[in-house]
Amino acid sequence: MVRISDRHIKSPAGPTTDGFGCPLKQLSINQALAGSDIAVFRKATSVMRLDQVKTSASDRGFVVGVSSLGGHTRRIYHQHHATNHDFTENSIYIRNLSEGYKADLSGPFDFLLLEISPASLIRIAEGAELPGVTSLAAETASKDIVLANLCRALTPALEKPEEASALFVDQMATAIGTYLVQRYGGRSIAASNRSRSLSRSHEQLAKSLLLENLDGNISISEVAKVCNLSRGYFIRAFRETTGMTPYQWLLSERVNRARELLRASNAPLAEVAIACGFADQSHFTRVFSSIAGLTPGNWRRNS
Template sequence: MKSSGFYGQTVKRFFHLQQEPVSLITRSLRNAEIAVTETRDDAPIEGVSGEMGLQDANVVTLMLYDDPNCETWERGRRAIKADIRAGATYLYDMKKDVRYIINKPFHALHFYLPRTALDSIAEQSNAPRVGELPAQLGAGHDDPVIRHIGGALLQALRKPAEINQLFIDYAMLAFTAHAAQIYGGLRWRVRAPRTGLAPWQVKRACERLDSDLGGTLSLQQIAAEFGLSVSHFSRAFRISTGLPPHQWLLRQRVQAAKQLMTARDLSLAEIAISAGFANQSHFTRVFSAQVGASPAVWRREAQSTNESES
């Protein structure tokens, strides 16, 4: 299937990759598709990159390798040679047919950010439309927020089966809001809500999340049930519960796993799947991080406690 944004097959062709890279995609903002893709090639095919595809969108790139003396083209002409720094963020305007000379190993994280996403986040914030982002070739930005979000998404890209859609939606919403504010000059006309959801909304939202431990529901689906924007719902849910939706879901998975370990004679692999984890390894990592002990150790201690009490 041919992708319309800068992800999937488009990224494969642009960097002349042998295989299509993994992308994470969210559609939680109305009429917008936002994606993030990791690219890495330590022995690339040298030459001019392919086409990004002309459209009203930006590519926001977090560089993970240095690219000294990088030659970049715009609208069919050589535009600049510049030293591209690992750890810096660069903005590219897809309306300008940006290409570059591939002549050394590369590693980067690319966010596809269409105009529709910027318009949607401005609408949800009751703010004026965001202007053009400052996509100046060779101009890197020291952006610790993009580095932080990128680091979290890199782990997700490498183990996509272990990541629920709520986390992808939440992280990409945070990225979009940040890019709109820092680079697009988004100015909030109203304060973010300081109050949480109504009690009945909290109850209903938690029931919906609890019924889908596998994490297939999107933030958009849940927020729509209350007639709220995704950003409003996410903030209000966190105020009400103390956790963002994806972390609340992980906590519920751990609680479900504990119940299964004490009530039924199942293997840890069976418990992992039943509680919504991708596999036993995923279950062990999340459980150990939250509880401070591995599932096997916790189960032995729980069984020992039950035996001593009976």
């Protein structure tokens, strides 16, 4: 799992704002992760009135913001007028970073931000079988519960990056990117009856690669490339073939291996956790309990 430092604007006195114009001194949460073609950030503050946010036009692509709080308002300044917007829980915005931005922000906020470069957007669209999508439609304070729920799944990875596998972050970034180009890319989705399942050889190859990287530190891109498939197609085909996403399948395999070790040895739980690709015993216990219905210790005693 790769954690990335937040981009910021430099001044002679050092960084004062992040890459989206937010004053760093007023942010209570400032987290970041690198996903497949998408940089993920979480920004939050309890300050009622922030310094004015202002960014210059750039070639960085698009930023998508998803609000997990209500009560935040923005007055956005356009060339000849200004508009006022109220953000509720699960409301979003989509902004083209090639356009300058200036806004007055009021009220606490907690946003998950997705930054997508122009080249990444093209790759995401091609993987979603929507070639030709090169932009996302602008949105401001509109509600999108589906996108909010997808993004919410990344919150634990932002809070505990040491427990987040590259496979999980990559898989979620692919799912989010696919949804964005389908919903906001301006292209209709053609129905297809084409089989989405993996061939037997691709299924065996993908599973072998995943098992060789039991800790999940292999990207969807790497596995899909070996199978000569796009990321989006690979995830859909893997799910149709196995009934699970690659990350869900790997978690299940980790727990199966843990069961074998718990049954056949007296190794400490911490050692079993590491041997099965978990970050530590606490991480192991949470995942094992959610799948097996018992803690590893109780499961060993009962078995």
